[in-house]
Amino acid sequence: MLALNGFVQAERVGPVSGEFAAGSLTLLIGPNGSGKSSLLTGAAGLSRSEGKGEVRLAGKALSGFSLHELARHRAMLAQQAVLPHGLRGYELLALGAEPLGGVSEAVCESIARLAGPLGLEKLYQRQLNTLSGGEQQRLLIASTLLQVDPAINSDAQLLLLDEPLAGLDWQHQLACLRLLRGYAEQGLAVVASIHDINMACQYADSIWCLHRGQLAACGGPEVISPELIAEVFEVRVKVMEQDGQRIMLPQE
Template sequence: MLSLEAVQLAGRVGPISAELAAGRLTLLLGPNGSGKSSLLAAAAGLLDGQGEIRLAGRPLRAMALSELARRRAMLVQHAPLPAGLRGYELLALAVAPLGEVSEAACLAMAELGEYLGLASLYPRLLADLSGGEQQRLQIAATLLQVSPRINPEARLLLLDEPLAGLDWQHQLATLRLLRHYAGLGLAVVASIHDINLACQYADEIWCLHKGRLVAQGGPGLLTPALVAEVFGVRVRLLEQDGARLLLPD
């Protein structure tokens, strides 16, 4: 679905060659400054560097911004919110590249609102919301843009630290939604910091360190040795009923 060929951003990432498959949730792990945000921005076509990135076989460089807006969506960190908007208006902007706000879009908005607890936030001004409430609305807007129900051209969903600022309930709800969207056929990739949540929810994990992709594979790749090498933390591994848990030693 998304292929990276010798992708390199000077001083930040690479070179990295890898593929993101449709129908799978890939979670990026790595310490601060390891290149996760830069790699996601490059994969979204927001940063230009060396190498080539292809989405569904086509180079990103060959796509106009209008086409990119239909093919992929990205949640960025610390995105400025438009002044004076209410919650439902933010989601309406997310579907603007797809045309008018259709009945199907309203149904998708209602479903996301129920799952992420947004109903009470929709009529409120964004400036009056807490950081976590704003984050939930921005997650919903990003998901709405590539919802297969209203956008059959969507192929890729990228999220940079979507769990930041969320309470535990909404962290879990967000991860379940990402797995659901992967199940609908999208390639979904997100950066997070919680190693144990990655073990529980990821189909595949990419581990970045100093701009390099040092490990990729299933959750089983997260061994105490790798965690010590990448994060500088000693942990011990517990396994029970098929679940893996890494605890500080």
């Protein structure tokens, strides 16, 4: 679906080569400054600085898409999104529907489906500047998901999110990951960066571990080992088994 070939952002990330497959949830892990945000921004075609290498979506170079085409084929949640001042929650989601032709009955149905898992019902009528950081984040996630909801956007292919779980309580972190899995199961290539390694191992089909701008490991959750954690994060962990799940616990 999305293929990177020798992708480089100077002094940030690369060269990185690999593919984010359709129907798969890929989670990026790595320390702060390891290149996760730069990789996601490049994968979205939003890099401000000139990069090297090639990024192709469904076989077509990202440079060959217009901004309008990109907005229909992929959605990106940035780590530090700028919220329009004075808008209410439902107006932010309406902006997410703009590439789809605006708010329609089908869009309203999609908004209703997202409201329950993300706890949005009480947020739609409130002004964004009155909301907590976590409440704002949940609306931003919903707006991003709406843009590429397969139920209303037949062109949707790629969903990218930079630290979507930041600021969320545990309940909504889990709800968000379940939604991402659901979008992947509907055929999208879904890629997100997160910091919780155990959650990454539980929910991801594939994990990319970045270290100093390089791809240190790539594959299923089994590629995340205590040795890799010690090398990349400089933390010693022990592995425990609980109900068939591997859990990594930091050691003193």
